[in-house]
Amino acid sequence: MQVQNSAQNNVAPLSERFTVVVISHNRNAFLRRTLQYYRNYPCTILVLDSSVEGDEHMARDFPSVDYRHLPQYTYQGLQEKLTYGVNQVTTPYMVFAADDDFLLQDALTESVEFLEANPDYGLCHGYGMMYLARATEVNYYRRDQRVQEDYNSQQPEGRVMEFMGQFLPPFYAVTRTDLLQQWYSLLPPGTSFEWQEIGHAFYLLACSKARILPIPYAVREANYGASDHQTNVLTVLTYKDAKTVADREQFAQFLASIPTQFSDSDSDPARVKQIVLDSFTAMADCLLEGRSLRATLIFRSTWIEAGREPVRSFGPEQFVEMPFYNKPMFDLLTEFEFLLHAMPAGRLQLQELEGILLKQHELMRVHPNDTDRTLRARLWEALSLNRFNRSVVKRLIESLEGSEDQNEKLKLQAWATRLDSVPGQDDRTLFQNMPSGRLLDWIEARNPDTAQLSAISKHLARHNGGPQFGILLLDLDADMFKLQATFDSLVNGHCKAFKVVVFTTGDLPATTSVRDTVHFVKVTTANYVERINQIVVQWSVDWLLLAEAGDQLTPSGLLRASLELIGAESVRAVAMDEIQRQANGSLADVFRPGVNLDLLQTVPSLMARHWLIRRDVLAQARGFSTEYTQALEFDLLLRLIEDGGLGGLAHLAEPLLICNAPATEENVQERQVLSRHLTNRGYRGQVSSTLPQTWQIDYQHAQRPMVSIILQSQDNLEHLQRALVSVLQRTRYQRHEVLIADNHSQSPELAEWLSSLEGKGDRIRVVRSGQRLSASALNNFACAEAKGDYLVLLSAESEVINANWLDALLNQAQRPEVGIVGAKLMDIRGVTTQAGLVLGLNGDIDSAFIGERKDAKGYLNGHQVEQNYSAVSGACLMIRKDLYEAVGGLDEEHFDEAFADVDLCLKVAEAGYLTVWTPQAQLLHPGVLPESTQARAALRDKWQARFEHDSACNQNLALTGKGFTLGEPTSVNWAQLLA
Numbered sequence: 010m011q012v013q014n015s016a017q018n019n020v021a022p023l024s025e026r027f028t029v030v031v032i033s034h035n036r037n038a039f040l041r042r043t044l045q046y047y048r049n050y051p052c053t054i055l056v057l058d059s060s061v062e063g064d065e066h067m068a069r070d071f072p073s074v075d076y077r078h079l080p081q082y083t084y085q086g087l088q089e090k091l092t093y094g095v096n097q098v099t100t101p102y103m104v105f106a107a108d109d110d111f112l113l114q115d116a117l118t119e120s121v122e123f124l125e126a127n128p129d130y131g132l133c134h135g136y137g138m139m140y141l142a143r144a145t146e147v148n149y150y151r152r153d154q155r156v157q158e159d160y161n162s163q164q165p166e167g168r169v170m171e172f173m174g175q176f177l178p179p180f181y182a183v184t185r186t187d188l189l190q191q192w193y194s195l196l197p198p199g200t201s202f203e204w205q206e207i208g209h210a211f212y213l214l215a216c217s218k219a220r221i222l223p224i225p226y227a228v229r230e231a232n233y234g235a236s237d238h239q240t241n242v243l244t245v246l247t248y249k250d251a252k253t254v255a256d257r258e259q260f261a262q263f264l265a266s267i268p269t270q271f272s273d274s275d276s277d278p279a280r281v282k283q284i285v286l287d288s289f290t291a292m293a294d295c296l297l298e299g300r301s302l303r304a305t306l307i308f309r310s311t312w313i314e315a316g317r318e319p320v321r322s323f324g325p326e327q328f329v330e331m332p333f334y335n336k337p338m339f340d341l342l343t344e345f346e347f348l349l350h351a352m353p354a355g356r357l358q359l360q361e362l363e364g365i366l367l368k369q370h371e372l373m374r375v376h377p378n379d380t381d382r383t384l385r386a387r388l389w390e391a392l393s394l395n396r397f398n399r400s401v402v403k404r405l406i407e408s409l410e411g412s413e414d415q416n417e418k419l420k421l422q423a424w425a426t427r428l429d430s431v432p433g434q435d436d437r438t439l440f441q442n443m444p445s446g447r448l449l450d451w452i453e454a455r456n457p458d459t460a461q462l463s464a465i466s467k468h469l470a471r472h473n474g475g476p477q478f479g480i481l482l483l484d485l486d487a488d489m490f491k492l493q494a495t496f497d498s499l500v501n502g503h504c505k506a507f508k509v510v511v512f513t514t515g516d517l518p519a520t521t522s523v524r525d526t527v528h529f530v531k532v533t534t535a536n537y538v539e540r541i542n543q544i545v546v547q548w549s550v551d552w553l554l555l556a557e558a559g560d561q562l563t564p565s566g567l568l569r570a571s572l573e574l575i576g577a578e579s580v581r582a583v584a585m586d587e588i589q590r591q592a593n594g595s596l597a598d599v600f601r602p603g604v605n606l607d608l609l610q611t612v613p614s615l616m617a618r619h620w621l622i623r624r625d626v627l628a629q630a631r632g633f634s635t636e637y638t639q640a641l642e643f644d645l646l647l648r649l650i651e652d653g654g655l656g657g658l659a660h661l662a663e664p665l666l667i668c669n670a671p672a673t674e675e676n677v678q679e680r681q682v683l684s685r686h687l688t689n690r691g692y693r694g695q696v697s698s699t700l701p702q703t704w705q706i707d708y709q710h711a712q713r714p715m716v717s718i719i720l721q722s723q724d725n726l727e728h729l730q731r732a733l734v735s736v737l738q739r740t741r742y743q744r745h746e747v748l749i750a751d752n753h754s755q756s757p758e759l760a761e762w763l764s765s766l767e768g769k770g771d772r773i774r775v776v777r778s779g780q781r782l783s784a785s786a787l788n789n790f791a792c793a794e795a796k797g798d799y800l801v802l803l804s805a806e807s808e809v810i811n812a813n814w815l816d817a818l819l820n821q822a823q824r825p826e827v828g829i830v831g832a833k834l835m836d837i838r839g840v841t842t843q844a845g846l847v848l849g850l851n852g853d854i855d856s857a858f859i860g861e862r863k864d865a866k867g868y869l870n871g872h873q874v875e876q877n878y879s880a881v882s883g884a885c886l887m888i889r890k891d892l893y894e895a896v897g898g899l900d901e902e903h904f905d906e907a908f909a910d911v912d913l914c915l916k917v918a919e920a921g922y923l924t925v926w927t928p929q930a931q932l933l934h935p936g937v938l939p940e941s942t943q944a945r946a947a948l949r950d951k952w953q954a955r956f957e958h959d960s961a962c963n964q965n966l967a968l969t970g971k972g973f974t975l976g977e978p979t980s981v982n983w984a985q986l987l988a
Contacts, residue, residue, distance in 0.1 A: 027121045027183070028053040028103045029112070030094050034084050035060045038354035038434065039108040044071050045431060046348060047106075050114045057094045059083065070432065088200055092193040095186065104183045109230040109355070111345050112181065116226040120183035123220060130161075131217025134182035135226030138333055139304060141233065142349045144361030145395060146311040147319075149342070150231055150304045151328050153177055158221040160214060165270040166284050169214045174291040175301045179210050179219065181227060188216060195267045203245040204260050211288055215269035225332050228345060231304065233357060246293040261285040307333075310346060315396045315424040319346055350397040351431040359443065364594020365395045366440040370449075373404060376497060384408060398436045399428050445596040447975060448588055451965075452664060454978035455565045461983045462503060465568065468987045469506070475571040478507040479550030479624065481541055484558040485534055487515025491559035496527075498560075498667075504567035510544050511558075512537045523547050538641065542632030545624060552583075552621045555633075555642060556666065560619075563588070565981065566665035570621060572986040573661055581649060581657035583621040585665040586963065596667070598975055599869065602876075603660045603960030606826070607925055609646065610686075611874035613679050614671040614702045617643035621665075626657075640678040647686040662964040663981070673701040680704065700866070703874050705929070710823045715744050716815060717797030717890070720805050721787055722751040722775075726759040728805045733773075735808040735933075742815040747773045750791035753781045771796075783905035789898040792890065800893055802910065804884040808933040810835070817929035818887040821875065828922025829888050829914050831881020832930035839863035842936025845878030845926040846911060848952070848959035849968050853945045854911065856882075856936065857962075857972045868973030875927045878961045879918065883910025884934045888917070896920055907939035908948045915952050 020026075029052055033040040040058065047054055054074045058064070063078030077097070082090035095103070102121050106112050113135075120133040139150040156175040160168045192212045196205065213219065245253060265271070265282035295301055308323040321339075332338075349355075353362055372391040375384065388405040391398070402425050409418040440446040457465060469475040480499075484492055492511065499507065510523065512532045521528040523544060532540050545553065552574065566585060574580065586600045599615055602608065609616045620642055627633075630648055633641040649658070680696050683704060687694035693709040718736060722729055729749070736747055751763060763775050776794045778787060792800050799822055801815070811817075814832065821830040834843040840863070843856040850857070858865075858872045865872050896916040899909035914924045949956050958964060967976040 023051045023118065023121070024053045024100075026052075026100050026102060026125075027117070028055055028098045028100045028186075029106050029117070030098065030103055031056045031106045031108060032087075032090070032094075033058045033060065033108040036108055036354070037064055038352065040064070041070075041432070042348055042352040042354055043106065043108045043110070044074060045352065046111055046345075047114070048073075050117075052117070053100055055094065055097060057082075057090050059086070059090055087202065088193075088196065088198070088205060092196070095189045095193050098186050098190075101186055102183055103186045103189065105181055107181070107229070110181070111228040113224075113226055113228070113341065116222070116224050117183060119222060119224060120226070123222065124183060124185060127218075127220070129218050130220055131188045132179055132182040132184040132213050133220045133222060134177075134179065135222045135224040136331060136333075137177075137227035137229055138225070138307070138331075139229050139231040140345070140349070141231040142353070142355045142358040144358060144365055146309050147346050147349055148231075148309050149228075149307045151307050151331060151333075152229070152302060152304055153331075154299075154301050154303060155330060156221060156301050158223060160219040160221075162218075165215045168218060169211060169284065169288050170291055172214045172219060173210065173288040174295055176210065176292050176295045177221060177301055178206065179213055180206060181229075182213075182219075184213065185217070188213060191216075197263060200260075201245070203242045204256075206242060207246070207289070207292065208260065208264060210292075211264055211285065212267070212269065215264075215271055217270075223332055225338050225341075228342070230355065243293060243296055246289050247297075257286070257289065261289065310342070312346065312350060312396055315392070315402070316420050316427075318343055347427075348431065351428055352433045353397075353439070360595075361593060362395070363440075363443045363445050364591070366398070366436065366443065367445045367449075367596060368594055369394055369398055369401055369436075370440060370446075373401065377500075381408065381412075385412075396424075397428065397433075399425070399433070400436045402428065443595070444975075448596045448598055451975060451978045452563055452565075452588070455563070455569075455663070455981050457503065457565065457568070457981070457983050464987055465503075465572065465983060469571065472575050475506055476551040476574050477549070478504070478567055478571070478621070479548050479553045480507055480509045481544070481553060481555045482509055482511045482558060482560075483537065483556070484511050484513035484515065485532075485537065486558070487513055488558055489515075491557075494559055494561055495556070498562045498564075502562050502564050502567060504571055506571060507567065508548070508550055510548075512540060523549075538633050538635045538638055545627050545632050548624060550624055553624050553627055554619060554621055554665075556619065557668070560666050560668040562666055563664050566663055569663045569981055569986070570661060570665070572983075574621075577659075579657055580659050581623055581626045581653070582646065582659070584616070584658075584660045585619065585621065585663055586661075586965065587619055588664050588667040589670040590667065591670050597670070598664070598965075600662065600664075600963035600965045600975075601660060601869070602963055604655055604658045605877045605961070606650070606655060606923065607821075608869065608871065608874065608876040610683060610706060611704050611876065612702060612870050613640070613643040613683070613704070614676065615869050617646055618671070619666055619668065620646065637678045637682050639676055640682045643679055644682045644685075647682060651686065651689050660960075664965075671702065675701065700870065700873050703870050705874070706820075708820055708824065710819070712823065713742075713744050714798040714819070714823070715746070715796060716742070716799045716801060716819070716887075717792075717795030718745055718747045718801045718803050719788060719791045719795065720747060720749050720803055721784065721791075722749050722754055722759065722763065722805070723787075724754045724756045724759060725805050726756060726762060729759070730762070732803065732805045732807055735810075736803070739809040739812050740815050741812040742819065745815060746771060746796060748791050748795055749773065749775045750787050750794075751775060751777045752787050753778050783901055784907075785899035785901045785905050785909040788909075789901065792893055792898060795890060798890055800888055800890050802883045802886045802888075804934060806934055807834075807884055810931040810933060811929075814885075814930040814932065817927050818885075820929075821925040821927055822887045822889065826923050827925050828892055828917035828920065829881060829886060829924040830930075831878070831887075831924070831926045832885040832932050833926075833928040834882065834884055834932055834934040834936040835863065836935070837933060841865075841872070842934060843882050843884070843938075844872065844928075845876070845961060846880040846882065846914075847962045847968075847972055848879050848956045850959075850962065850972050851969055853949055853956070854880075854908075854938065855972070856938070859936070859971055861971075871973070873928055875925055875929075876961075877923050878914075878926050879924065879955060879959050880911040880914035881924055881926050882934075882936070883913075884936070885930065885932050886910055886913075888913070892917065892920075892922070903947045903951070904944055907941035907944035911948060912951070915955060918955075 056076045059079045059082040067076040116135050123133045136153040139152045141148040160172050162168045261282050264285045265278050271281045306324040308321045310319045310321045312319040369391040372387040385408045391401045406421050510528045512530050517529045588596050589599050634644045637644045683696045695707045697705050766773050818830045821827050841858045841861045844858040858867050861872050900912050904912050967974045
């Protein structure tokens with residue numbers, strides 16, 4: 010069949026014949042970029058934007074676009090949005106366009122003309138390739154393989170089977186509008202994304218012929234990571250479980266029942282349904298074999314010089330049979346690439362770009378000792394990192410004014426003009442909206458103003474200048490550039506009460522002594538710890554900080570420490586917060602909780618670095634250990650704990666350093682230090698690791714105490730049975746009893762079941778209350794009857810998941826310093842419903858990590874490791890029976906039905922014991938906290954001081970949402986520190 014030419018002298022304008030329907034949801038940068046691409050294409054543009062917030066400037070910036078803000082259609086409501094959209098189209102032809110794809114404009118026009126010339130065809134498109142935008146390059150992939158191209162059988166069965174057997178998704182094809190309107194009017198409400206896609210293809214081919222033109226048609230963004238819809242077409246096509254098979258049969262029945270050309274040619278619904286099922290099988294086979302869709306890298310494209318074309322590096326396999334290898338197509342790709350770099354939007358692209366923008370931001374910073382030459386050199390370096398940063402380009406043009414490089418200036422001016430032709434986001438604004446930019450703005454807000462600095466200076470003068478800080482700076486790579494970065498940060502900081510000793514493997518730049526502000530000491534990688542210890546004894550400073558060349562001190566960190574540490578004679582060591590530079594160059598906050606023994610032991614790489622150590626304390630501890638050079642501070646802190654417990658250890662919620670993140674490789678010396686520490690504390694403990702930068706401790710307790718598991722019974726037979734079965738079937742630790750406390754239940758079925766459990770040994774016991782008690786009173790009643798040395802309060806709504814749950818609880822509870830141990834609560838999908846409880850979160854109290862996947866690391870890896878919390882949930886809570894009795898058990902008066910578990914944790918903390926949350930004990934439980942307003946108020950009233958600041962959560966983190974996210978920029982209350 011030949012493509013017919015429909016060109017006529019009196020043909021209607023394209024805007025009356027064809028509509029591009031752009032689909033977007035909460036992706037304004039993508040939407041603006043795609044509209045920039047289509048801005049000169051003379052069709053009708055209809056935007057369906059279901060974002061929570063609309064773009065109020067859309068009409069101003071893109072006046073020819075029909076922009077519809079449709080927040081009523083959520084991301085899950087795509088079907089309803091598309092149904093609405095197709096019914097708004099008034100042109101005879103239309104195409105859906107995703108906001109991250111480029112549909113080639115000439116190909117769209119050619120497809121429209123083909124359909125106009127061939128009325129028995131319902132859809133038309135060409136071949137597609139894929140792109141993946143990175144920070145400094147774009148990767149291109151072949152997606153489509155050559156297929157039959159013309160699906161022109163007169164019989165719908167032939168077209169459907171041929172098309173589904175060499176499936177090229179037709180969703181983004183140019184399609185007759187009335188055909189799509191018919192399809193969406195027939196589609197059952199609530200159809201899943203998978204069946205929408207499959208049904209779309211079947212219906213179009215069942216109703217009309219289809220054409221794949223041998224032309225390039227689309228350049229679509231490559232999928233990476235998980236689908237936002239969590240969909241998988243192959244799942245619904247191939248899974249053989251009962252539900253999937255039933256869904257498949259049901260959708261096939263639907264497709265067989267709707268009006269298509271099958272209705273005209275075959276009146277047997279059963280036969281049509283079988284054809285539908287056969288088409289599903291053909292599509293599945295096609296996808297599984299990669300018959301028509303297979304991603305293969307074609308080339309990488311990098312823009313290495315402003316003003317020139319990108320440089321392309323081709324992969325080993327090329328596909329010249331596809332219609333992409335010609336100059337017009339490569340010119341188009343260059344146009345797309347320019348938009349991708351000048352208007353960055355992709356998640357991966359922005360993640361990779363963040364570190365580059367941060368580096369450019371640092372290179373553009375003017376230093377006091379800068380000259381035109383040094384500043385220009387850094388600007389050239391910044392440009393080499395990313396040629397699309399408008400700020401860098403313009404600053405470089407300014408620096409070239411009056412220089413000898415006028416040719417370079419003219420090239421850059423032309424490049425700046427080209428960049429300004431695209432309405433890209435200002436690079437500074439783009440960076441400020443990234444985590445690194447927000448962090449830097451947050452740090453900037455901590456700085457005192459001129460008046461505050463004057464008051465601080467007077468205050469320190471009244472206290473003999475305040476404490477003196479000694480910085481032990483390791484320069485083991487002899488890197489002067491890194492050293493200079495550290496020196497610059499010290500000079501630009503607000504605290505001047507410091508001295509620095511540089512331990513360098515390089516040549517000494519000057520002869521110095523410990524009396525100098527900066528003293529250089531020649532060392533080797535074998536003896537530098539010994540030299541540090543010598544300096545510690547000789548030095549006259551008050552506090553010591555171990556840092557590395559390249560670490561940058563924040564402007565206000567040492568200043569705040571100097572104020573906070575005045576008169577803090579009992580403090581031995583102080584943990585401060587820090588900002589860490591990740592492998593990709595971006596910044597991440599490490600805002601630590603208060604002194605947290607278990608998190609220190611389980612995540613030492615994040616918790617044991619850059620403490621301020623009182624100099625005489627370090628000297629008394631005989632300095633750092635020469636045996637553990639890769640765990641110097643961790644070893645020291647554990648020795649201090651062995652010496653004096655947690656007394657004298659403090660935390661100051663202020664970032665002190667910007668430093669490199671620790672390596673993710675296993676640090677063997679951390680394991681050795683931890684093992685030594687456990688031995689010194691009398692444990693035969695074993696240290697293991699299943700996740701980088703984390704440790705698990707099996708304390709190997711010699712005793713195997715009796716455990717009483719308390720389950721409440723109150724007309725809850727179904728829940729109670731399920732909970733009991735899970736305990737009996739999934740508990741490896743056998744020295745336990747299950748004590749069912751019945752709260753005067755009225756259910757005959759429950760009474761009969763409880764009676765059946767009695768007399769079957771001591772493993773299960775039933776105790777009955779003669780009258781209805783409060784939940785707290787019932788627990789107290791049951792605990793008094795318990796035979797175990799340890800009690801487990803277990804909700805009847807819980808189900809045990811892992812067989813070692815009781816072992817995991819006992820592993821922590823048998824430690825003498827631990828009072829209570831709690832578990833990780835999850836739903837059936839493995840998503841966390843409750844972890845440790847944070848006081849003050851989301852108003853009064855809430856759980857951390859709600860909604861996190863089972864394998865998510867969480868803030869400071871805290872979702873995967875033991876740590877100390879102020880409270881854990883009574884849905885699963887272990888406590889020693891004698892301690893339970895010593896603190897009076899659950900408070901029946903004030904917390905009879907809600908939050909007695911939290912109150913119990915706080916009473917135990919008041920008695921000097923730790924509460925440990927362990928993710929190694931896992932249970933199914935909804936995790937919802939009680940709504941009781943009265944109990945919440947009573948809890949806050951009783952424990953007001955603890956609610957004002959929960960040490961489990963850093964003060965600089967937001968007390969909203971899931972927790973552990975950066976709070977709003979706030980100034981330090983300097984006046985309070987001077988009071």
